[in-house]
Amino acid sequence: MRNSAIISIGNEILLGKTVNTNLAWLASELAAMGLPVECSITVKDDPEAIGSALRQCWKHYDVVISTGGLGPTDDDITKQEIARFFGRELVFDEKLWQHVQNLFSKRGLPTPQINRCQAMVPAGFTALSNWRGTAPGLYYSDQGHCFFAFAGVPAEMMHVFETGAKPILLDKYHDLEPVLQKTLHSFGISESALAEALCPLNLPRGVHLAWLPQTGRVDLRFYGEREDLIESAIQAAKEKIGKYLWGSDEDTPVSVISALLREQGLKISVAESCTGGLLQTMLTDLAGSSDIYAGGVVSYSNELKNKLLGVSAETLSRHGAVSTECALEMVEGIKSLTNSQAAISVTGIAGPDGGTKEKAVGTVHFGFSLFKDVWSVVHIFSGDRQAIRYKAAEYALLHMIIRLQGKRI
8 A cells, every 4th residue: 555644844734823733634645545644744944954854755755745934034944955855946927926026916016025035946856836825835756656745724635635746645655555444432431341242253354443532531533445334443442332332424513413313303402501602503503403402491590491491499409409309300390381392401611610529620410311211320521621511412312312312221
């Protein structure tokens, strides 16, 4: 199988202020083509660092791609270092300069002379048209190896890859075997327990498994070159851990619960305290949510829990707002208030303050109801306030999904 390497260039990435979405997108595209990324290097805008990265990658991988540093400012030195590494002079390209001027002209602006450097191309390289910006892509091939350089702006990088690089690669390499991927989403079981439940899982030759822990759940990604073997591995996994699986591939908790409620002709309602409306926001993220969402209440105060949801004063006094008893009365109250067939309640301590020895920060009580069934769950989440709230909201969705799928965990 052929392979590829990606060199990401930019101080802003290393400073942590810019997320490297280019890497994720390129890696996905290259894998789908049959050129999986086997090496990724991120370096600062520094001549020595860029040269070192090129030395590590060139000749060792079939395709090497760099992103970033093709702009007109002083810190954009990638092109010069590429030319130096390959022993080429930079040559002025009149057509590229005309393209840059036309872009500024369309905006009614004069072309700064500083942009003239973007019309310089290493001798022997091919400039790849960039109709979304002033920095063209670069392409060079030698002894079966390909090198591409793209601007760091994601929209421009994607455009030049799709219109320039991808056709070149597909034409050049006729033996590409796409890496096929299938992802299973699990819930209600830890990564280690999942590994034990799957053992032994004898994967067919050529099929690999990647473990992808998420926030409070685990994804299993099966990948290889043969769809039939991947499907065989998936079926074997489902036989062992099927009750913990709630979706696959591009499924999200919101898309799955929305589909299940719609298929079963049900509406759901929500009563929230510590999550402050986050769960209801998730449920209404998708268009058409009015088909499955009846309504909800954010009841932070005990007074509202009592007046709107019917939580008794005795329950609040005896057990407190963060309790199983309160969660159960909240879920029955919101279900009655909205006349829904399904309901969820959430009450807990998101922190950073408010925890006690008996009820630590991160303690969340859930109430659930589906038709006549009413039940509760208590879970302790880790992380800061934002993380606890998010985990709690997603946990509530996933727990209800499992029940709507007819499973018990």
